Amino acid sequence: MNTIEPLSYLYTYSCNEDERDLRNLEMRSFFGSDTIKAVLISKEKIDPSRSPFMKGRIDIIFKARTVEELAKQLDGLEIDKPFKVVFVKNPDHSNEEAVRFKMRREIERSIGLKIKGEVDLIYPSMLFGIMKVEGEWLFGRYYKSKAVWLHHQNKPHQYSTALSTRVARAVVNIAVPNSTGIKMIDPCCGIGTVLVEALSMGIQIIGRDINPLVLPGTRENIAHFGFHTEVTLGDINDVTGSYDVAIIDMPYNLCSVITSKEKLEMIQSARRFSKKVVIVTIEPMDSVIEAAGFEIVDRCVAKKGTFLREVLVCQ
Template structure:
């Protein structure tokens, strides 16, 4: 929420003027693009009377669950409201295969009407890759990390210089984020390239350490290497962070252990963080500038 919209809130609904495709996030269900609103139901109906749909449509009430202090509207009442407003819209209603889905919602005593954009779980297609290993980020977390690093992709160049088998890279490229990959392990570089190709995604993945990167990027993601397969010393971790400072103005670090002192020593300032949990296993996701 903070990466996309600049703020967060504890509830299950968020209102913003920033347009985000809900399919980018595993944690978004839908977006309502508001066309008009009113402080009462009759006012919403009055605006619907003059509304023309040039495509076949259906109308859905989105209050099937409670939104913060706004209580759920039960099924029979939702159907009545849908019929009432749908009959006022000028156009061809089609409940089975509409060209456009309209929706309305009551939230904090205001009625909103607009176009419903449902989230499509494209990330689920990436759950099974031809090349995987157990310590890689989950697909959902990888997608979230890519969004935290690059919430607004237009004109942004990014790099994952320790990309492993490309879990983050696949998610980033599938969302149109201009991200390249790199790793010092030739086997995982090959695996990363094959994973991208498997999902018909294009993206450069080079072999070599981060210290050899010559270009600069707007954002970088480092899932810090760990465990016996990719054992690295504290000096090696510090070297990666220090090298990152010279190639990017924004860094997202994924780590299983506190690294604040190393991050600061590398010249970064920590501006945000969160924790991703899987059973008893925790990863910190630290945003640095």
């Protein structure tokens, strides 16, 4: 393929209403801003499979006001691998704005014919996407998201109060939008849901938990998906070393009742060993976090019916 640098990147999103606040915090972590829409265009390049809410990414290389103008720009583009052009529906379009099926197939055909190369509609090596956004037609390499987190639901060991894999993946992205050179710790790792999601994204992370009964299952869960990391037994207050970021899912079940003093000690300890902490809690934590010396720089509520968790980004 002729080397053409993308002008920008288009991301499509899907989530239910309960997830919107969490999705928006993840957006802000990746891109610095969010949107009420299901389409976001940015100069930032993110693997769409990282997010549980992203459906795909188009690396925009051409744009035009009409399909005919777009086709002229594509004339002579040469692809050296079997390819396919797909019309990507704009989730923000109403029924009146949506392009009908027959027209979508015709657009795919007319655009595909302008490209020099081998078309393979069944097993293409490259996908190209075309989408209409705010009256403009956009074209570029298309990457579909792979729902990796969905596969991780099938862990050998489960824990009733653990984060869902979908929420855990979003929380990891909020904590580490750019993983290059990052050292991360989950000092209350439980059954390892956060660890698995982080490791699947290539993030350097270790785990720790005070409960000796849970850790064999944690290690087995990690190994089940072909990952490996250090998981140790110990109190958060005894963590040594220095980390760029920590994720703390605060204990809250009947077996993990902790006092306000113990909460403060936990966050003070995190302040000692980590520059940034993302805290997941079902109880108000603002005063404890501030007393520990952190500032809450962003936040959201992750809902599941009537069950609410706060996700707090602290620095």
